[in-house]
Amino acid sequence: xxxxxxxxxxxxxxxxxxxxxxxxxxxxxxxxxxxxxxxxxxxxxxxxxxxxxxxxxxxxxxxxxxxxxxxxxxxxxxxxxxxxxxxxxxxxxxxxxxxxxxxxxxxxxxxxxxxxxxxxxxxxxxxxxxxxxxxxxxxxxxxxxxxxxxxxxxxxxxxxxxxxxxxxxxxxxxxxxxxxxxxxxxxxxxxxxxxxxxxxxxxxxxxxxxxxxxxxxxxxxxxxxxxxxxxxxxxxxxxxxxxxxxxxxxxxxxxxxxxxxxxxxxxxxxxxxxxxxxxxxxxxxxxxxxxxxxxxxxxxxxxxxxxxxxxxxxxxxxxxxxxxxxxxxxxxxxxxxxxxxxxxxxxxxxxxxxxxxxx
Ligand SMILES: Cc1cc2nc3c(=O)[nH]c(=O)nc-3n(C[C@H](O)[C@H](O)[C@H](O)COP(=O)(O)O)c2cc1C
Numbered sequence: 001x002x003x004x005x006x007x008x009x010x011x012x013x014x015x016x017x018x019x020x021x022x023x024x025x026x027x028x029x030x031x032x033x034x035x036x037x038x039x040x041x042x043x044x045x046x047x048x049x050x051x052x053x054x055x056x057x058x059x060x061x062x063x064x065x066x067x068x069x070x071x072x073x074x075x076x077x078x079x080x081x082x083x084x085x086x087x088x089x090x091x092x093x094x095x096x097x098x099x100x101x102x103x104x105x106x107x108x109x110x111x112x113x114x115x116x117x118x119x120x121x122x123x124x125x126x127x128x129x130x131x132x133x134x135x136x137x138x139x140x141x142x143x144x145x146x147x148x149x150x151x152x153x154x155x156x157x158x159x160x161x162x163x164x165x166x167x168x169x170x171x172x173x174x175x176x177x178x179x180x181x182x183x184x185x186x187x188x189x190x191x192x193x194x195x196x197x198x199x200x201x202x203x204x205x206x207x208x209x210x211x212x213x214x215x216x217x218x219x220x221x222x223x224x225x226x227x228x229x230x231x232x233x234x235x236x237x238x239x240x241x242x243x244x245x246x247x248x249x250x251x252x253x254x255x256x257x258x259x260x261x262x263x264x265x266x267x268x269x270x271x272x273x274x275x276x277x278x279x280x281x282x283x284x285x286x287x288x289x290x291x292x293x294x295x296x297x298x299x300x301x302x303x304x305x306x307x308x309x310x311x312x313x314x315x316x317x318x319x320x321x322x323x324x325x326x327x328x329x330x331x332x333x334x335x336x337x338x339x340x341x342x343x344x345x346x347x348x349x350x351x352x353x354x355x356x357x358x359x
Contacts, residue, residue, distance in 0.1 A: 007020070007021075010054070010296070015223075021054055022298055022323070026324055029134055049093040050096055051331045052334030053333070056098050059075065060105025061105060063078065064161070066153055068105070070181075071112050071113055071133040072112075077104070078164065086165075102174070107181050109185055112136065119145065120145065121194055123191050124143075126237045127140075159215035161173070163220065172224055172225025172226060175216070177212075177228055177229060178231035179234055179235050183209045183212065186205050213226060227261050232271070233267075261295060265322065266299060268300040268301015273312060274301075284299075299321050
């Protein structure tokens with residue numbers, strides 16, 4: 001019997017990972033209104049750990065109480081109660097031998113929680129609020145352009161959140177610079193019209209991401225993992241692709257090299273890994289990231305297809321695959337693959353917040 005390459009172990013930043021299967025970050029908008037994980041969330045995360053996932057990345061956690069929160073029931077990693085809640089949950093997850101990573105998220109202009117939002121520039125976001133996440137519906141507010149002080153406070157929020165993630169017992173953090181949230185709003189030319197050192201060229205638009213990673217590195221030990229998630233598509237603009245494909249990807253990855261994350265996670269938001277960034281140079285975006293950044297890569301997007309996942313791993317396009325919707329349908333995905341059991345289909349209702357929303 002041959003075993004699927006997804007089941008092979010890996011050494012990630014000197015941490016043993018039992019296989020290549022990662023739970024992708026998924027917002028469930030199911031925490032208490034104080035942003036503390038509930039009992040239902042404990043059970044939800046522990047199921048993935050018991051189901052054999054090598055790495056579990058949390059849903060996006062808000063990083064400060066100033067301007068980062070995305071949804072009313074989003075969990076945070078800011079207050080003592082939140083840190084305690086995550087510490088209890090992390091203990092359960094780690095008991096199964098999974099690595100547990102906290103995703104750090106600042107919503108910027110895409111907050112559905114705040115009426116006064118902050119963003120790189122005064123640009124009304126495309127699209128409308130996601131009704132299922134709470135916080136009303138309809139258009140997003142028009143954001144205020146962040147001052148240099150606002151940017152410093154946001155960056156400090158990430159560093160503080162990372163310190164709190166250490167205290168909560170996480171193995172690392174993932175900086176969410178994908179899918180249209182604050183760091184991605186800086187990186188994207190149409191939401192960043194700034195004329196200062198945070199706008200204009202790609203190195204300038206990447207600057208806040210570099211500052212966030214540097215600020216985090218300053219407050220955590222060298223063995224605490226700091227990953228980076230990037231994407232082309234956005235929750236509110238899923239058809240968006242980097243202009244000039246490989247040219248922009250190369251320029252962005254040149255900046256990623258300098259910040260040396262412990263891993264690069266490329267989100268398949270609005271697409272699939274197979275369709276992502278197959279540019280004129282005929283390389284996958286994840287393969288380019290691996291070749292250029294020389295750090296482990298997590299690929300994402302429809303990778304529950306075992307033939308595609310096997311090819312992505314075996315042909316050196318990626319080191320890990322992360323599963324979103326398929327993990328909701330198959331919280332025991334690695335156990336299923338090992339046992340040759342079928343992968344169950346995802347249904348929309350599986351992504352809904354856990355009822356009832358606790359106050
Ligand atoms: C319910 C749901 C919530 C999500 N929330 C987040 C999130 O908090 N942070 C993030 O980076 N991506 C989030 N995503 C995107 C997923 O991580 C993933 O990129 C996307 O689902 C595509 O992967 P898949 O084809 O395996 O589902 C979310 C996706 C879903 C379905």
